[in-house]
Amino acid sequence: MTTAPTPTPLKFTGAKYLIQRLVLATLTGRPIRISQIRSSSHTAPGLAPHEVSFLRLLDAITNGSHIEFSYTGTTVLYKPGLITGSAAGHGAAGGVIRHELPADCARGVSYFLLPLCLLAPFSKAQVNVLFTGPGVITSSTEAGDVSADTVRTAVLPVFRSFGIERNVEVRILRRSNCGREGKGGGGEVQVVLGHQVRLPKTLHLMSAGRVKRVRGVAYSTGVAGANNARLIEAARGVLNEFCPDTYVFSDVSPAPLVPAPERNNPSAKKKTGLGFGLSLVAEGNTGVLYSADIASPPQGGEPPEDLGKKCAYQLLEAVGQGGCVSSVAAPSVFTLMAMGSEDVGRIAVGKDVVGSEQVLQLARDLRAFGMSGWGLREGDEEDEVVVSIVGKGVGNVGRKIA
Amino acid sequence: MAVTIGKRKRRNDVDIREESASEDSDDLRTRFQRAFEAKFKPLKISPPPSKPGEVEEEDVAEQGEESDWSGFSEDAEDNVVVVDHARANSGNDEVRQHEVKAFMSSRPPSLSEKRAKVTSKQPKGDAEEDGNETANLKNDLALQRLLKESHLLDPSSFNSSNAAPEGKSRLKALDLRLQDLGAKKGTLEQERMPLSHRKGIKTKAATREATRRKDAAENGIILERVKATKAPERRREKGVDVPSVGKFKGGTLKLSSRDVKSIEGPRKSIGGKGRRS
Numbered sequence: 006m007t008t009a010p011t012p013t014p015l016k017f018t019g020a021k022y023l024i025q026r027l028v029l030a031t032l033t034g035r036p037i038r039i040s041q042i043r044s045s046s047h048t049a050p051g052l053a054p055h056e057v058s059f060l061r062l063l064d065a066i067t068n069g070s071h072i073e074f075s076y077t078g079t080t081v082l083y084k085p086g087l088i089t090g091s092a093a094g095h096g097a098a099g100g101v102i103r104h105e106l107p108a109d110c111a112r113g114v115s116y117f118l119l120p121l122c123l124l125a126p127f128s129k130a131q132v133n134v135l136f137t138g139p140g141v142i143t144s145s146t147e148a149g150d151v152s153a154d155t156v157r158t159a160v161l162p163v164f165r166s167f168g169i170e171r172n173v174e175v176r177i178l179r180r181s182n183c184g185r186e187g188k189g190g191g192g193e194v195q196v197v198l199g200h201q202v203r204l205p206k207t208l209h210l211m212s213a214g215r216v217k218r219v220r221g222v223a224y225s226t227g228v229a230g231a232n233n234a235r236l237i238e239a240a241r242g243v244l245n246e247f248c249p250d251t252y253v254f255s256d257v258s259p260a261p262l263v264p265a266p267e268r269n270n271p272s273a274k275k276k277t278g279l280g281f282g283l284s285l286v287a288e289g290n291t292g293v294l295y296s297a298d299i300a301s302p303p304q305g306g307e308p309p310e311d312l313g314k315k316c317a318y319q320l321l322e323a324v325g326q327g328g329c330v331s332s333v334a335a336p337s338v339f340t341l342m343a344m345g346s347e348d349v350g351r352i353a354v355g356k357d358v359v360g361s362e363q364v365l366q367l368a369r370d371l372r373a374f375g376m377s378g379w380g381l382r383e384g385d386e387e388d389e390v391v392v393s394i395v396g397k398g399v400g401n402v403g404r405k406i407a
Numbered sequence: 408m409a410v411t412i413g414k415r416k417r418r419n420d421v422d423i424r425e426e427s428a429s430e431d432s433d434d435l436r437t438r439f440q441r442a443f444e445a446k447f448k449p450l451k452i453s454p455p456p457s458k459p460g461e462v463e464e465e466d467v468a469e470q471g472e473e474s475d476w477s478g479f480s481e482d483a484e485d486n487v488v489v490v491d492h493a494r495a496n497s498g499n500d501e502v503r504q505h506e507v508k509a510f511m512s513s514r515p516p517s518l519s520e521k522r523a524k525v526t527s528k529q530p531k532g533d534a535e536e537d538g539n540e541t542a543n544l545k546n547d548l549a550l551q552r553l554l555k556e557s558h559l560l561d562p563s564s565f566n567s568s569n570a571a572p573e574g575k576s577r578l579k580a581l582d583l584r585l586q587d588l589g590a591k592k593g594t595l596e597q598e599r600m601p602l603s604h605r606k607g608i609k610t611k612a613a614t615r616e617a618t619r620r621k622d623a624a625e626n627g628i629i630l631e632r633v634k635a636t637k638a639p640e641r642r643r644e645k646g647v648d649v650p651s652v653g654k655f656k657g658g659t660l661k662l663s664s665r666d667v668k669s670i671e672g673p674r675k676s677i678g679g680k681g682r683r684s
Binding site: 157158161162164165173174175176177195220222252254256 | 503506507510511513514515516517
């Protein structure tokens with residue numbers, strides 16, 4: 006049997022939306038070439054540490070993928086393989102892939118979790134990854150990553166409507182905020198995504214309903230638990246007025262220790278990732294989720310009262326945008342809809358969510374990868390748009406071939 | 408007061424010196440009482456009548472202490488409002504615990520999932536009707552089983568008083584029930600045995616089936632159709648470098664017309680398209 010000639014790689018430029026493109030390439034099986042990655046930067050041209058780390062992760066959960074860097078790291082050629090997940094024999098020890106993040110990683114762990122959640126449903130075996138090392142930040146970061154809690158409480162429940170619900174876990178083994186200068190943490194997160202589907206179900210979400218309750222997690226690592234109480238107090242002060250069923254859980258944990266070897270003390274360790282933060286989730290009566298996230302900045306100087314209030318306002322803003330999916334989960338939802346069976350899925354989304362830069366770019370990228378275009382029409386509510394997406398039935402590429 | 412239960416009052420040195428002689432026994436008693444109370448419940452003892460002299464001293468001391476509190480007013484005592492915070496919370500505690508478990512676990516919380524309510528048992532309305540219902544169900548089950556397993560019952564040893572199968576037939580009935588519930592293999596089926604035994608069993612079964620069919624045909628009874636069992640297709644053994652179609656002989660690959668057809672497929676060739684030079 007002769008192998009089909011490999012299609013010419015799709016060409017993209019720029020470091021922005023790198024992850025999104027890599028994920029789409031893996032899902033559709035199209036090779037891509039991304040050039041001019043921070044080529045204009047004199048200090049740090051090429052791929053950033055977290056991007057390299059994500060490519061390593063891709064390499065770990067796929068079989069037969071091919072990654073090529075240029076010398077400066079400003080160009081990447083990626084030929085995707087099959088998504089095998091944590092199958093034995095491909096770098097998974099005991100069914101778990103250990104993925105170490107470098108100490109200079111400035112992005113939160115959700116930067117890796119969200120794309121992983123998108124790839125996992127199409128994997129051959131279950132995906133079981135342990136994120137560890139001196140770069141794991143479980144809190145939200147200033148770069149715009151949500152906290153690992155939000156991924157668990159606000160994004161993963163949305164996957165349920167695609168029929169992905171069994172054996173899904175995000176276990177935060179150790180919490181950590183950003184370390185000094187916003188780089189590195191010391192947390193530990195294990196992700197189990199054990200529900201593989203042939204094709205995600207077609208989604209029809211038309212009514213957003215009304216928010217009926219607010220839940221949340223306040224966390225403080227290595228600092229006094231009173232910060233949690235202050236965060237909660239401030240957030241409730243804002244939210245109670247709108248939704249009396251507000252409850253925020255509190256989690257206090259010691260600061261993680263990461264190895265910091267010195268010359269005369271090679272086994273020295275140091276504390277890192279001190280701070281506190283808040284993750285809020287509002288749930289509507291139709292199961293719609295809105296979320297907000299905030300964490301203390303690495304340089305400090307923000308009292309928990311301010312942060313709690315800010316987080317509550319953020320949540321109100323997310324609720325105000327309306328729609329059946331918040332901006333945090335929107336890219337994942339749209340991607341899964343495009344990967345679904347060849348049927349029209351519809352979802353009512355807030356205009357601000359659809360009009361965001363990331364979602365627009367996602368639509369364009371999906372187009373570039375040969376997916377069908379989106380249909381838009383006015384929704385029932387004033388600032389809502391109904392997006393209809395025809396799935397391409399791409400589904401489980403790995404299973405189809407293997 | 409010399410003997411006070413609870414906090415020890417601060418006293419002047421002078422007082423102690425004056426009282427020390429008379430208080431020796433009192434002091435001892437207080438100590439005993441303290442030790443006792445540390446282990447058990449506090450005692451209900453009315454303080455022993457104090458001496459008039461002491462009272463005066465105490466009064467003097469109290470007057471010395473300045474306090475702004477002027478005591479309860481008359482009206483306040485009339486309408487006392489009792490605030491009990493403990494009661495308002497007690498019912499919610501269990502709910503909260505459940506929610507913490509649901510929300511803070513490692514799984515994505517299913518917020519909309521309703522908590523399994525502890526439903527109070529419904530009041531028993533008609534005990535008689537319930538009894539009837541259960542009896543009916545029981546009889547129903549027994550009848551179903553009898554119908555299903557009646558072929559196991561040995562007519563010679565059948566006693567109508569106890570219709571439940573016994574002995575070997577009980578085991579067979581159990582096996583049947585298990586298979587009904589979805590068991591893949593019968594429990595009675597022996598897995599390992601000598602080949603000759605297995606062959607014997609198979610031939611016996613085959614002959615039994617054949618005689619049954621023959622008898623039925625002779626008596627004009629129509630039986631179910633024979634299920635055609637396909638023999639598993641044997642793959643032709645071939646060498647490694649031998650082509651999968653045709654015969655390779657003398658440096659040429661010879662294709663029979665059948666081979667050619669199988670390659671071309673069922674499609675009919677139109678014009679010169681199907682012809683190969």
